[in-house]
Ligand SMILES: Nc1ncnc2c1ncn2[C@@H]1O[C@H](COP(=O)(O)OP(=O)(O)OP(=O)(O)O)[C@@H](O)[C@H]1O
């Protein structure tokens with residue numbers, strides 16, 4: 001799957017100049033997107049992994065330095081070219097120090113820009129790691145092992161900050177792999193209970209009879225096989241946090257018992273009449289739709305309200321794909337970590353960078369694939385994909401598209417617009433776009449046997465959006 005065209009984002013507020021430049025760059029084989037302000041550029045960068053950003057330094061609102069900073073934070077290997085006027089050369093030099101590849105001064109000949117672009121692209125493979133930016137990356141967008149910078153994740157960090165301090169019960173919901181357990185641990189580690197235990201119990205993984213004994217403990221002879229007296233998880237979590245994973249799988253009987261614990265904060269060990277009082281903070285998690293289960297009568301409504309005192313919902317990764325580059329950097333680092341140093345042998349100080357281990361980057365084309373893929377298994381699946389890619393990359397410095405699985409490789413094709421020839425007479429824009437939408441939706445539905453939920457995942461759309469589009473495009477079809 002050879003992709004030769006480089007994707008370039010051109011940021012310039014003077015429209016005639018921008019359009020003329022875009023035109024010429026296209027003639028030279030670049031795939032050009034335009035932005036007329038810094039704000040707009042940053043939005044476009046969040047959505048798409050460009051190879052190059054060419055930005056004017058002086059822009060109304062956010063200036064070129066900020067655009068560059070945002071670009072490099074997401075994609076440390078992006079090529080950044082600054083266009084600067086008289087009097088701002090000093091700022092351009094400053095931008096170079098911060099990671100821009102080159103600059104051109106206005107007024108310039110188009111060839112100067114082209115030359116800067118070509119030599120930057122050549123050099124890129126050799127570009128050294130920018131330690132300053134990498135360390136910034138780690139500090140700003142992290143909360144106890146949770147990575148993210150999308151509005152949803154920032155809102156989550158803020159919420160976690162506040163709710164961690166309280167002792168209220170929390171219900172964490174979200175699809176598989178969205179980070180529910182990481183969130184539960186983050187809550188504990190930020191709470192006044194952090195010095196006590198975080199005890200996890202996966203309600204879905206244990207048969208019901210054992211689950212009860214796990215939770216409440218038992219006394220000797222309480223049931224066949226109860227040889228000694230054992231503390232349950234509730235007792236172990238006294239003064240700490242109890243994480244109840246997959247609460248949606250509990251039987252009716254267990255639901256009732258759990259309800260009592262939540263209401264009274266007391267229970268008995270199995271086979272014992274002595275009542276034990278505990279002080280635990282409960283964080284529950286589920287990937288089932290408890291509200292629906294309540295409506296269907298399979299989950300107790302009173303228990304639902306007891307658990308859902310503070311709801312925290314984790315959106316699927318496909319709805320916050322601007323987090324993908326950051327997560328990718330994080331996992332690249334994790335999986336390319338060096339073997340622990342042999343005791344007694346000090347790393348050679350002159351070889352500082354190498355002793356930190358292999359510094360792996362990822363091609364922008366591979367990044368586009370990762371950003372275009374719908375990730376039904378969310379962050380866990382992304383993590384696995386990066387682990388696999390690192391293993392396949394052998395001794396190379398850069399992860400390539402070929403290190404990804406075929407289905408992920410194909411995702412960048414969907415993200416790039418097809419080559420369209422504009423006829424002399426022009427086209428019916430709305431009609432054309434509608435046909436493309438219609439065609440994609442029809443194919444997704446065919447592929448999933450008409451399942452709208454799965455089809456919307458394939459298309460990286462919310463289910464409701466797909467249904468709306470269907471209604472608009474095929475008003476006669478029931479949806
Ligand atoms: N925001 C994040 N930043 C960094 N790592 C994350 C993030 N979210 C999830 N992960 C990683 O993804 C993996 C899955 O996370 P976790 O086990 O918390 O998911 P989950 O929602 O509990 O999934 P399941 O419903 O399948 O149990 C873990 O390895 C976790 O470290």
Ligand SMILES: [Mg+2]
Nearest residue numbers: 180181245285
């Ligand atoms: Mg989990």
